[in-house]
Amino acid sequence: MGVFSSLLREKGFQAMDKITIDQVYGRYFTRNEVVQFEEFHVAFIDLCKDFTALVPGNFYTVPPLDAIEEFYEKWNDLKEEREQKESFCKFMNKNICTSRTNQNATLVAGLVAPTAALVVKKTLRNTPLLNIIIPLHLIPTCIFVPSCTILSLVGVRMIHLNKGKKL
Numbered sequence: 001m002g003v004f005s006s007l008l009r010e011k012g013f014q015a016m017d018k019i020t021i022d023q024v025y026g027r028y029f030t031r032n033e034v035v036q037f038e039e040f041h042v043a044f045i046d047l048c049k050d051f052t053a054l055v056p057g058n059f060y061t062v063p064p065l066d067a068i069e070e071f072y073e074k075w076n077d078l079k080e081e082r083e084q085k086e087s088f089c090k091f092m093n094k095n096i097c098t099s100r101t102n103q104n105a106t107l108v109a110g111l112v113a114p115t116a117a118l119v120v121k122k123t124l125r126n127t128p129l130l131n132i133i134i135p136l137h138l139i140p141t142c143i144f145v146p147s148c149t150i151l152s153l154v155g156v157r158m159i160h161l162n163k164g165k166k167l
Contacts, residue, residue: 025085040072041065048096063095071095102160109156110149117148 028043048062062068071091078084121144124130125137136144 025088029084029088037069037072040075041068044068067095102156105156105160106153109152113149113152114145116152117145120148 024047028047029040034040034043045062071087075084075087075091078087118141121136121141124134131137
């Protein structure tokens with residue numbers, strides 16, 4: 001909890017229990033700073049980036065550019081700031097997706113990848129033609145196995161981030 005509060009203070013918020021939609025909205029979408037769509041889009045991306053940085057374990061995916069443009073046109077037509085805040089809250093609830101990796105898939109990939117890397121290396125070493133084409137015997141096992149493990153974990157993470165399902 002202490003790290004989370006200090007990260008919030010770093011971003012300009014006083015304390016965790018005092019954060020309101022007015023503070024978040026005022027920090028990113030004040031009327032005098034957001035005049036054109038480009039400024040709105042940059043503020044929106046900053047908001048999503050800061051939420052991703054502040055909330056550990058959760059990653060927020062940004063909606064497509066078309067959806068943001070469409071919302072901006074509606075948002076810009078609203079005259080009162082209260083209506084803009086309500087419209088913004090509805091848009092965020094509807095379109096922002098939380099991306100989390102499946103812990104089971106990550107665990108299985110982390111357990112299976114080292115063994116699979118050793119099997120692949122041994123198979124390529126014992127097959128003469130493949131040994132000439134792909135000389136994995138030149139790479140030490142202490143480098144090859146952790147590299148394959150890390151690549152498999154990154155692959156699992158990328159697959160889950162590309163799904164973009166709303167949880």
